[in-house]
Amino acid sequence: MLDRFLSALVAVSLAFLVWLYVRSRDQEMLDNVPVPVQITLASGLEEHYELEINGPSQVPVSFTGPPSRIRELRSLLQRGDMRIDMLLTVPEERTEESRYLDTVRIDASDIHPPPGVTPLVLEGRNRIPVTLHRIVKRTLPVRFENAAGEQVGPVALEPDNVLVQGPQEITQAHPRLPSALAPARPETVTLTVPLVDQFDGHHIQATPGSVKARLTLQPRQKIYELTDVPVQFLCPANFSLKPLFRDERAGKITLRLLGPAGQEIPPVIAFVDLSGKKWEPGLYDEPLKLQLPREFQLAQNPPRPVSFQLLSVEAATKNSTATHGE
16 A cells, blocks of 8 residues: 555656656746836826936846747847836825935836746846935026127126926025027027026926027137337427437337237337426426227236427437437
8 A cells, every 4th residue: 555655646746747847848048138217206206306227127037938938038128118106105204305316226016017927036136226306386587698709798688587396405506597508699689598408417497498688798808918019209389398208119008908819010109298287398297198099908007108209300410310310
């Protein structure tokens, strides 16, 4: 009796081993396949938070199953139809925080392959860190930004304040909302300028989305250095005295001017005005006057007074004759 029981037990064991062997030959495996993870906010949170995924939005998954099902799974993966959908919520006690950090954990039960296919996830490689930024609305003044750094005159914006919707920490860190770069134009114009929709990599929305700017764009400025500019004298009619410098070098100056870039060397007239009072022969130090082209100005301190001598016409003639005689 015992021999019959043992023989039956051995036969059943051998049959089970044969079944396991046959079944194992009928299984295939896909190892460490990257599967994309789609993380969405729970209903009612989309308008209140911006979701930031801090790292790859996929996890490696291994699959085992019959060859026909594995082929079906391969087709789903190739078409991009295989993904993991995860729903993210915020604990009620954290809803007032400007930023909420969390980690989304992917389990095998969250993966839905074709029937008969078993997913396997590796612990430690099944986590995705995320950050939720709380969205607020705040009124911010507009800061105008022009293209290519061109200089502008006073800018009038309409409206000069807009309602901005974006992450709370971003709207608090930036007290003014910049406009997009306005195109450069050389005259006084009224432009419709869009406002930026990105701040530090985060999306924001301004209402209205653009402002009107009235401004005068000025050309780029450049420093010009003029050497050996001759100093002249403005004399009244029938002036009986002759102005003279000590030497030729004393009658020339060097000037630095600020003006529009791209211009040729600007023409400048430097002179001493002798027409305003009565003069006697002698030595003088008088202020120098400059006549500059339009849109140019001095880029230095005013020139020093000019030293010169006034001689009578007869004395000047004798002085000139004596100089040539030498």
